[in-house]
Amino acid sequence: MSQATFREISPSEFFYRNRDLAGFSNPSRALYMTVRELVENSLDACDHNKILPHITISIKPVEKDSPDPKQYVVTVTDNGPGITPDYVPMAFGKVLYGTKFTLRQARGMFGLGATMAILYGQITTNKPVTIKTTQNGKMYEYTMQLDIQRNRPLILNKEKTDANGFKGLSISITLEGDYGKSQNKIRDYVAQTALITPYANISLQDPVGNKIKFKRVTKVIPPPPLEIEPHPTGVDVETLRRLIGHEYNTSQSFGQEMKERVKKELGADRINQSSDTIADLAKKRWEKLTRAVKTAASIVVLLDINLDDLEKVRVDNIDVPNSKISYITLLDENYHTIKLKKINPFFKHLVSVVEGDTVLDFMTRNFQRVGPNIAKKFIDFAKIDSKKRIGTLSNNEIVALADAMQRYPAFLAPDASCLSPLGEKLLEAGIRKVFNAEFVATVQRPPSAYSGFPFIVEMGMAYGGDIKTDSISLYRFANRIPLLYDEGSDVAMKVIEEVDWPRYRVGQESPLIIVSHICSTRVPYKTVGKEYIADRPEIEYELRNGIRFLARKLAAFLSKKGHLEMQKKRAGIYSKYLPMLAQFTTELAKAKKEPNYKPLLKLGEEVEEGEGGSEEQESQG
């Protein structure tokens, strides 16, 4: 009998084996995905720091004259905040290490992003990646590879030089690609990204020496999305378990934002950030502090670290009975367990965190749009004791709670403030930036939700001018990234096909472009390829209304235009033929002078359009 062997594999090993999942299925697709992942990382970094993006993409062949597929060096440079040099190895050398696993709209799709591209480059060319980032006027350059089996970075070289005015981040990946086959997609991607990011400068230097440039047309950056609590309907058992886990073992790391919050609530901007100072300040204002800041301050005090180091640790476990706390230092991934000192109120606070809230408090604290009233009614509905501590719920109770969340009908609609749509004005600017059209209109639908996930649909329409298409063309975006594949299967396509276009004076061959943009904390892609959106009835409804609204505007425009053109044509026809009629009949009638036909010229222009109905009117005479 054979025996199955069970073996744990690292995330990077997993993605190495299943790279098709992330879109790196062949050299042409991989080249496109690499550009895309790097650009989207750069745009996200700029957006979150309110920097007007300036992004340059360059694709250079390693050997110019060899045939595709061949090795290319893809370099993407941005003017974003860069990455703290110490973090570079982890950020780019470890799969699933990032800041995107949160409930807020962001571009990146898998959280794999650049690392996946680096991984692909390494397995096809075995060449290292180069990452340059700046901090305080210095440039830090890393040359590194991935240790795929252990999911860790391998630093080959590290240099520090003068930045010479450069600010931002630049990544160069060497990979096997096929530009010949992917160039259309890459160009489309750049153009469409320019459309949906009208406040960005984007340029592409391609391997054959062409340079495509899109300049920003506005300096307005849409407001960044807020990070918010989940909506109960959108929570499954696993998410719920994690939320409960957060409550009682605080297994979380604290980011830059938390540090700022601590500083703010403790009431001083330039404080000495040592553990003792924090302890003193926190004690003074303890009752006024928010729960999160209390927890953060407690960690600083009990681990005896500087506030600055808070973001470099992740608390893994707090073992109250044995008075021990375990944490990981992020830079080296080392695991530490130390004794927990009983310094109050910090110790007490951590204990209460570990035990967790009552179910009632848990509900009000962890979910958006759930206040004490709704929470109470919900808990009655779920048949759970509202005073029970969340940390003491059994497995079955957690499943029952999650199940009740799905079934409870009276939650308020999800909050859309976590979304960052472009807005009607910016979308219009974006469309005008890429298309020189006669008519452009945009609309933003009110926020809606499906299965507890909020979404906003934005749409645009452009007609005529330089647009040359022989059918209606659709440009699709989700969370400000273009979707380029599988257009035919997309819900927006379905909606477009169902519109009664002739009603809006739009023919099969009209030069019409439709833009659809869906923002959501979770875009309902139909497949793992994440290229097209499923036909959720709620989304369909918003798309349909958006498209109809725009089509009505277009119809009004076309009607006005058609009227003007008809008038012009009419005037032209009368002023052409009436003088001829006058000339010919003068001779036929043997008259001495031409008839006075001028009044008819004016009358002709006023004739109603309807009278020009049929080609020939037949009547029984």
Added chain:
Amino acid sequence: MKKEKEVAKNKKAKVKELLKEFGTRVYRDLDNSVFPEVAIPSRSVSNIVYDKKLRQYVLGKAMLSRSAKNMRHLRPFTQLVWMAFFVNKLINQGKTSTLRDIYYSAQAFNMDFEDQPESDHTITDLEALLTMAREDFNVYPEERSSVFGDLTIEYTVPGYEGRRLNLSDHPDGYLIGPSLSTAEFVKTGAEMVIAVEKGGIFTRFVEEKVHKKFKAIIVDTAGQPPRSTRYLLKRLHDELDLDVFILADGDVYGEHIAMVIKSGSANAAHLRELTVPDAKWIGVWASDIQKYKLPTDPMTEADIKRCHELKKDPRYQSDIWQRELDLFLKMKRKSELEAFSKYGLTKITDDYLPEKLEMANSMD
């Protein structure tokens, strides 16, 4: 013959009058700030009926109105007025023109026709409006058939007035063009007209001296005869009192050539002077194919379809016409005039023609 000359002159005067009348009406409307309108008898298939009394197709009562007020009508309306204007010039200057020539002449007047069919269509409109044939407007088709035989004519065209010619002077025959169409008939020794469908048989007949043996004027219709040829046949019959016999291929199209000469075409249903109702179709009949054991070809699907169409046609309801169609459908075979060559080159003139002429004469 003097009388005929008067008729021709009166006709020209009538055309001029009609053109002036039409022009004046439009002129007045323009001058009075009224959009001019015109009603033309509709030539659509639904408006064509067979007049049993006249023994030809005529137009029904449906009219097509064109108004200068209607933006879509203005261009065709102007085209129609231009056409009247142009043929008026032709007539006044004693010039003739062809359909093709008119299409090109229009450009000089900045009158835009998309293609020749459009300009041809416009002249047909003018024909229908004034109930006159385009030959009356001095407009002739390009295609021409020929005539040969003992007939002396006198030209009326400018520069040739009074000149005479006998149509048997040239063995190739004479083209039936504008000059011949307008010429006057002076005298003839012929007693009948034989119209044949094709040039080969026409030449054979001249070589075999059919014109002498049968005292006949021979006309080559060159397939379906152009209007000028049908008009000539009519004149030969009406003015010289000659019988007209038609000899065409032994197929459904041959039968129809005979019918068009006799009863007119649907295309010219608005015109009255192109038919020879007394003309006789003498062959080749389907029954002749059997009787003379002619070599045959199978009928095509198109032939059979056409046959069924004609069977429903009101002109084809009398006995021989219907009978021969039935026989064609039964045999599903057809023959050409040349088929007689199987029995010698002169078989057609030696035996077939005399037998058929005798039969035709005995039928009356």
